Amino acid sequence: MPWRPIGPRIAVARPLDGLRAAYRRTDLAALDLDECIFPGISQEALGAPIARRLLHGSDCRFLPRLVAGGAYRAWTRLKKLFGIRTPSSQLIAWYEWTMRGIPEEHFLQATRLLPKRSRPFAAETIALLAEHAPAGIVTLGLDVVARAYVERWPGLSFFEANTVVFQQGPGGRSVFTRYDRERMLATGEDKRRAVERRLGESGASVPLVVGHNDDDVPLARLARERGGLAIGVNPPLRLSDEFDAVATGPDWEPVYALVAILDPAGA
Numbered sequence: 001m002p003w004r005p006i007g008p009r010i011a012v013a014r015p016l017d018g019l020r021a022a023y024r025r026t027d028l029a030a031l032d033l034d035e036c037i038f039p040g041i042s043q044e045a046l047g048a049p050i051a052r053r054l055l056h057g058s059d060c061r062f063l064p065r066l067v068a069g070g071a072y073r074a075w076t077r078l079k080k081l082f083g084i085r086t087p088s089s090q091l092i093a094w095y096e097w098t099m100r101g102i103p104e105e106h107f108l109q110a111t112r113l114l115p116k117r118s119r120p121f122a123a124e125t126i127a128l129l130a131e132h133a134p135a136g137i138v139t140l141g142l143d144v145v146a147r148a149y150v151e152r153w154p155g156l157s158f159f160e161a162n163t164v165v166f167q168q169g170p171g172g173r174s175v176f177t178r179y180d181r182e183r184m185l186a187t188g189e190d191k192r193r194a195v196e197r198r199l200g201e202s203g204a205s206v207p208l209v210v211g212h213n214d215d216d217v218p219l220a221r222l223a224r225e226r227g228g229l230a231i232g233v234n235p236p237l238r239l240s241d242e243f244d245a246v247a248t249g250p251d252w253e254p255v256y257a258l259v260a261i262l263d264p265a266g267a
Contacts, residue, residue, distance in 0.1 A: 003240070006261060009254040012245045016261070019244060022229040023262040028204035029126075029135035030160075030195050030219060032211040033146065036233050037122045037137070039250075042114055042145045043095065044073065049110035050102065062102050069098025088186045096178050104166040104174040111148035121252035127155035128259050133208065134158065138195055140185050140215060160194040161185065192218035210255070211235075217242050229262075231255065 003011045012019060034041050047070055054063050072094055076086040115123075129135045136158035137146045146159035163183045169175035185191055195207055206228040209219040212235050220230035220242045232243035233255060240246055247254035 003246075007254065007257050009249045010245065010247050010258050010261075013241065014244050019229065020262050022227060022244070023132070023208065023259075025206045026208035026223075026228045027133045027206050028195075028199060028202060029129045029133050029208040029210070030138045030198075031126065031129075031135065031209075032213075032216050032219075032233075033137050033139035033149070033161075034141050036210065036212045036216075037118050037126075037149075037252075038114060039117070039119055041141070042139075043142045045114060045117070046107065046110045046142075046145070049113055050106045053106045053109060054102075059103065059106070065098055066102075069094060072098075092179055092184075092186070099176045100178070101169060102176050103169070104176065107144050107166075107176065111145050112152075114145060115149050115152045119250065119252050121256050123153050123155065125252045125256040125259060126153060128256060128263075129208070130155035130157070132263060134202065134204070136198070137161065138191050138219070140187075140191070158198065160191070160198060188215040188218040191215060192222050195219060195222060211243075214239065231258065 003013050005011050006016060031037060038045070047066060051063060051066055054060050054066065073091075076091065076094075079086065126135050134157045135155055137149055137156060138160045139146055141161055143159065143161040143163045146161040150156045150159050162185050163180035165177045165180050166174045167177045185194060195209075199205060199207065206226045207219070207223045208228055209216065209223040209230045210233060211217075211219055211230070212233045216232075217239060220232075222228075223230040224244070229245070230243045232240060232246040233252070234248050235243060235246060245258055247258055
């Protein structure tokens, strides 16, 4: 079936009755965070608020490393424009080096700011989804960020993310040390396995997935395999066919409208 619009900035690739039936079957919602709910890379967005907190007191000694780490990340982004990708293992090592030793209190204060910077209507859409099934974040980002969302947005009840380790440092303060390598989410397949594990543990079986890029394709395929639903938010054209419905634009208003169309009784 060719794509057809069903509302402003909403298009579907399946008959609406089939999409509504798939939505009714879903019993767990898994949503991507970076460049989807949040309009950027959340762990990178922590840099500026953490830097501002480091300006005063003895913790300012971390600023040069934070600046150097930011410069390296800018270089990797420039390379990407020319088709040269940086392996995720290198990016993880970069982040560990950049943040190592920074007190946990700075991370916690910075993460509290991020949910407020999310795309408009994202929180409302997730609350609507949560009336139908448990909803959570599944991200390649950090657990401290995902936890901040779950603590502040009533619609969210779980998260799957990379665990970072804080240990006691100088003066007895808890400081950043590393990623937990035994609980890494580095690829889309890792995200899929995390959702499969979550489905098994919760007794759910049919996921609804909201994503946008290559890392979300394995999740979108899992949703289809289980008879669920995959919604793309501003996916690149080459990935559109991996999703059952697509919403476009700078905010989540069309996503909210799509959910309301799929579940008129819940809207």
